[in-house]
Amino acid sequence: MTLNTHTTPDDVPIVVAIDGPAGSGKSSVSKAAAHRLGYAFLDTGAAYRAFAWFALSRGVDMSDADAVTGLLADFDYYIGTDPDDYVVQVGDMNVTDAIREPRVTAAVSSIAKVPAVREHLTNLFRRIARDVLKPGIVIEGRDITTVVAPGADARILLTASEEARMARRSLEISTQSAETVAEQLRSRDLADSKVVEFMSAADGVTTVDSTHLDFEQTIDAVIDVITTRTARNSHD
Ligand SMILES: Nc1ncnc2c1ncn2[C@@H]1O[C@H](COP(=O)(O)OP(=O)(O)O)[C@@H](O)[C@H]1O
Numbered sequence: 001m002t003l004n005t006h007t008t009p010d011d012v013p014i015v016v017a018i019d020g021p022a023g024s025g026k027s028s029v030s031k032a033a034a035h036r037l038g039y040a041f042l043d044t045g046a047a048y049r050a051f052a053w054f055a056l057s058r059g060v061d062m063s064d065a066d067a068v069t070g071l072l073a074d075f076d077y078y079i080g081t082d083p084d085d086y087v088v089q090v091g092d093m094n095v096t097d098a099i100r101e102p103r104v105t106a107a108v109s110s111i112a113k114v115p116a117v118r119e120h121l122t123n124l125f126r127r128i129a130r131d132v133l134k135p136g137i138v139i140e141g142r143d144i145t146t147v148v149a150p151g152a153d154a155r156i157l158l159t160a161s162e163e164a165r166m167a168r169r170s171l172e173i174s175t176q177s178a179e180t181v182a183e184q185l186r187s188r189d190l191a192d193s194k195v196v197e198f199m200s201a202a203d204g205v206t207t208v209d210s211t212h213l214d215f216e217q218t219i220d221a222v223i224d225v226i227t228t229r230t231a232r233n234s235h236d
């Protein structure tokens, strides 16, 4: 795949792209798969969340696309790509936990629909992937198989039923009722799906449905796809 500028073919990291709706297991499964394979891991949703956190901290009107776009120049973002050392920073602030707060989750779709924000972050993700020193990278989000890395060596859509996704997410969030978590997840998926298609697989993308798989089985299923696709590509 052509994301990087390493000079010899053996030096080129393998790129694995994973998309899917909220709560399907993208972050946790991608992180575990990257750990097992010795690859880097890039959570792209963290950048959208961090930018929403930044816009909130500046008191910007989230519905004002020009004002939101105007903040990009000051957005100093860092994310670790080691699956065993996950950290997200804006300037000097460690925002790893803050970006998961409900007020950020509620604001993120508004900034994610601004085209200039998507373009800026897409370029950032490609730069991060290009500079990775490990043999591969797993990149996960909403538009990785279609926009950020459509030429990835392995492309996966990780799905699960709405019921399973809501149950998993509400297990994680103790500060809100299961009904509130479910309602917010449903409305965020709806808002996001107007901007990016992530509910059905694009051509060449393999679907992994984790509804009836436990966490370990889902990691195994994703690694199976990666192994098969990368073995096939190396013979193309
Ligand atoms: N197959 C699975 N079975 C049960 N729980 C799972 C499974 N896959 C992921 N999870 C759990 O579901 C929750 C949501 O997963 P997460 O990776 O945050 O999803 P996403 O990044 O798609 O929003 C996490 O607590 C994760 O550990």
Ligand SMILES: Nc1ccn([C@@H]2O[C@H](COP(=O)(O)OP(=O)(O)O)[C@@H](O)[C@H]2O)c(=O)n1
Pocket (backbone or CB within 6 Å): 020, 021, 022, 023, 024, 027, 044, 045, 046, 048, 049, 108, 109, 112, 140, 141, 142, 143, 144, 188, 192, 196
């Ligand atoms: N590649 C991406 C990743 C996230 N996003 C946006 O960022 C938000 C947070 O992403 P996330 O991956 O942390 O969300 P979850 O699926 O984990 O709940 C999503 O609701 C989208 O609005 C996006 O637009 N494109």
